[in-house]
Amino acid sequence: MRCALTGFFSIVSCLVGSGLLGCGPSSGSAPAAAPSGPGPAAAASEAAGPPAVEATLESVGLDASAMDRSVDPCTDFYQFSCGQWLERTEIPSDEAAWTRSFNEIRKRNELELKSILEAAAQGAPGTDTAKLGTFYAACMDEAAVEAAGKAPIAPLLAQAAKVKDRQGLAALVIELHRQQIAPFFEIAPVQDPKDATRWIADLDQGGLGLPDRDYYLRDDERSTKLRATYLEHVERMLVLAGTPAARAKAGAREVLALETELAKVSKTRVERREPKNMFNRFERAQLAAAAPGFDWDAYFQKLGLAEVTALNLSAPKFFSGLSSVLGSAKPEALHAYLDWQIVRGMARHLSKPFVDESFRMEQALTGQAEIRPRWRRCLATTDNALGDLLGQAYVQSHFAGESKAAAENMVHAISAAFQRELGSLTWMDPSTRERAGQKLAAMGYLIGYPEQWKPYGFDVDRKSYAQNVLRARVFDLQRELAKVGTLVDKREWQISAPTVNAYYSPQRNHMVFPAGILQPPFYDVKSGVAVNLGAIGMVVGHELTHGFDDEGSQYDAQGNLADWWAPEVGKRFKEKTQCVARQYGEYEVQPGLPINGQLTLGENIADLGGVKLAFAAYRALRQAAPERVNAGGFNEDQQFFIAVGQAWCAKGRPEYERMMVQVNPHSVPRFRVRGALAGLPEFASAFSCPADAPMLAKNACSVW
Numbered sequence: 151m152r153c154a155l156t157g158f159f160s161i162v163s164c165l166v167g168s169g170l171l172g173c174g175p176s177s178g179s180a181p182a183a184a185p186s187g188p189g190p191a192a193a194a195s196e197a198a199g200p201p202a203v204e205a206t207l208e209s210v211g212l213d214a215s216a217m218d219r220s221v222d223p224c225t226d227f228y229q230f231s232c233g234q235w236l237e238r239t240e241i242p243s244d245e246a247a248w249t250r251s252f253n254e255i256r257k258r259n260e261l262e263l264k265s266i267l268e269a270a271a272q273g274a275p276g277t278d279t280a281k282l283g284t285f286y287a288a289c290m291d292e293a294a295v296e297a298a299g300k301a302p303i304a305p306l307l308a309q310a311a312k313v314k315d316r317q318g319l320a321a322l323v324i325e326l327h328r329q330q331i332a333p334f335f336e337i338a339p340v341q342d343p344k345d346a347t348r349w350i351a352d353l354d355q356g357g358l359g360l361p362d363r364d365y366y367l368r369d370d371e372r373s374t375k376l377r378a379t380y381l382e383h384v385e386r387m388l389v390l391a392g393t394p395a396a397r398a399k400a401g402a403r404e405v406l407a408l409e410t411e412l413a414k415v416s417k418t419r420v421e422r423r424e425p426k427n428m429f430n431r432f433e434r435a436q437l438a439a440a441a442p443g444f445d446w447d448a449y450f451q452k453l454g455l456a457e458v459t460a461l462n463l464s465a466p467k468f469f470s471g472l473s474s475v476l477g478s479a480k481p482e483a484l485h486a487y488l489d490w491q492i493v494r495g496m497a498r499h500l501s502k503p504f505v506d507e508s509f510r511m512e513q514a515l516t517g518q519a520e521i522r523p524r525w526r527r528c529l530a531t532t533d534n535a536l537g538d539l540l541g542q543a544y545v546q547s548h549f550a551g552e553s554k555a556a557a558e559n560m561v562h563a564i565s566a567a568f569q570r571e572l573g574s575l576t577w578m579d580p581s582t583r584e585r586a587g588q589k590l591a592a593m594g595y596l597i598g599y600p601e602q603w604k605p606y607g608f609d610v611d612r613k614s615y616a617q618n619v620l621r622a623r624v625f626d627l628q629r630e631l632a633k634v635g636t637l638v639d640k641r642e643w644q645i646s647a648p649t650v651n652a653y654y655s656p657q658r659n660h661m662v663f664p665a666g667i668l669q670p671p672f673y674d675v676k677s678g679v680a681v682n683l684g685a686i687g688m689v690v691g692h693e694l695t696h697g698f699d700d701e702g703s704q705y706d707a708q709g710n711l712a713d714w715w716a717p718e719v720g721k722r723f724k725e726k727t728q729c730v731a732r733q734y735g736e737y738e739v740q741p742g743l744p745i746n747g748q749l750t751l752g753e754n755i756a757d758l759g760g761v762k763l764a765f766a767a768y769r770a771l772r773q774a775a776p777e778r779v780n781a782g783g784f785n786e787d788q789q790f791f792i793a794v795g796q797a798w799c800a801k802g803r804p805e806y807e808r809m810m811v812q813v814n815p816h817s818v819p820r821f822r823v824r825g826a827l828a829g830l831p832e833f834a835s836a837f838s839c840p841a842d843a844p845m846l847a848k849n850a851c852s853v854w
């Protein structure tokens with residue numbers, strides 16, 4: 151399962167979304183400002199401290215060659231931290247964006263994982279290692295994949311061609327959903343909002359081929375052009391699936407029309423950020439009335455959910471709309487849509503014409519110049535299908551474990567910082583403060599890798615890659631749906647151990663930091679405390695703050711959706727969060743393309759809190775230190791902030807940035823830095839910034 155978890159309604163807040171958005175170098179000729187910083191090493195805040203020892207930036211874990219010291223940190227801190235890196239870094243042709251931290255680690259990880267998989271392919275038959283290696287080897291066997299052509303989806307296309315009535319349609323949708331090909335809507339288990347210890351079934355909106363509903367509904371020139379590209383893409387895919395060329399053009403138009411109808415009744419991404427709207431309990435009998443025209447009984451029975459009497463509908467309006475679409479669509483339109491969904495759902499795992507056509511659309515959306523080499527795509531698919539087998543092998547050979555203890559220490563230091571902070575917040579009242587403290591005390595954390603590795607009880611065949619993918623998906627969905635009606639196991643992980651990301655789950659009230667992210671430049675045992683706290687400490691603070699962002703704050707210590715706020719405190723909190731929405735809404739990623747302050751609100755609150763808490767924790771950890779380290783002319787406070795900036799040095803292609811602004815709940819990296827520092831007095835003081843410095847926001851917001 152991917153961390154972005156955007157398809158299914160899954161309430162997890164990741165550190166980064168599906169890939170990172172970058173930012174171009176600041177528009178060319180930077181004015182030759184007279185830098186007021188970095189200033190003398192001993193800033194006022196540390197003047198009276200212990201004696202200083204001199205060190206290089208590299209020795210504390212910072213990258214001097216990334217910085218642009220000709221820029222005043224109080225004017226543009228991002229450029230100051232990353233300027234030379236932005237100048238010299240080219241986004242690789244097979245990437246849509248590139249980040250100094252995430253992508254550099256991923257690149258390293260991928261090479262390590264590749265050698266693990268190549269060795270696993272030689273493993274003794276019948277073992278888990280062999281299964282892992284065989285899956286990867288079958289994917290790498292290009293000749294076999296080319297020879298298979300569209301054969302792996304031929305049975306599904308044949309079944310689609312025979313659909314004549316309601317029963318036939320339901321039977322096909324069931325078969326496709328089992329294989330995680332998702333026409334019309336999606337199904338997954340979610341935690342019961344009122345009893346987070348239990349799983350219930352959730353039906354969610356879906357069935358679109360473009361990244362968001364707005365792509366269908368916007369009338370601007372760019373959206374219109376993108377839809378024209380999409381029409382051509384669907385047409386070519388239909389031809390590849392076997393539709394006569396003469397019919398494919400009309401078929402593509404019918405697909406777009408049908409998806410547009412689904413888009414109209416779909417919730418927006420901002421609406422989907424409101425937990426109260428996402429939980430709507432329905433009895434099975436009510437569902438038949440709310441969404442008539444579909445054989446729900448057959449659907450639940452065939453997916454092993456015959457016993458389910460009540461479920462969640464995250465978008466009720468969508469399901470009544472779906473009924474109308476199903477009731478009015480012409481048979482040929484339905485057939486075109488089903489063919490399209492089948493080919494779309496499997497294209498990346500079929501022969502070259504399918505893969506190339508799939509990439510053409512991706513290219514239009516992201517600007518990526520070239521497709522990734524086959525081994526990288528095979529690695530990603532293997533991770534998706536057998537994540538815990540891969541994770542297990544990775545941890546054995548590449549996770550020393552020392553970073554686990556360090557991360558644990560940081561969690562404790564940052565949790566303590568939040569507790570102290572909570573005591574001093576003037577907008578809190580005693581009862582809300584106490585309940586926030588209880589939630590903090592109950593917050594769990596998982597670090598490194600899961601206690602128990604998941605088994606994968608399906609066969610993998612060296613000769614049939616696409617069938618392996620389908621078997622993995624069938625097994626995965628069965629395992630997921632089998633949870634319905636059972637108790638939640640909070641030890642379960644939702645991303646694999648090598649993943650370079652982290653997340654917070656409000657319904658489990660825990661944070662998760664996989665082995666993948668506990669590496670330089672996020673964490674290095676050799677780095678200084680200030681630098682480690684500025685990098686991985688900021689990540690820990692970010693995840694912890696998610697427990698108290700605009701969404702997380704609606705869940706209690708047990709993970710239940712419950713209002714634990716005194717009304718007037720809740721009102722003040724809401725005002726504070728709206729300040730953040732306004733602050734970020736003023737940042738323009740490209741001219742005329744502002745950040746969506748409501749879509750990114752939770753992540754921005756987490757970024758604000760994350761940096762603030764990590765700073766407080768670093769200060770506490772260094773309080774009793776016998777000396778202070780000056781590195782390359784920067785004191786420890788300054789090193790902390792440079793580490794924050796350098797964790798986000800990033801570039802993104804303009805098309806990709808545009809897409810991410812529409813769909814990604816995270817702000818683009820340069821604004822993650824600017825937004826989080828704009829209202830932080832500790833930053834202003836570290837670099838002796840004057841009150842009117844461009845980096846500082848006049849109406850700066852702070853929540854936690």
Ligand SMILES: [Zn+2]
Pocket residue numbers: 163164165166692693696753756
């Ligand atoms: Zn986050």
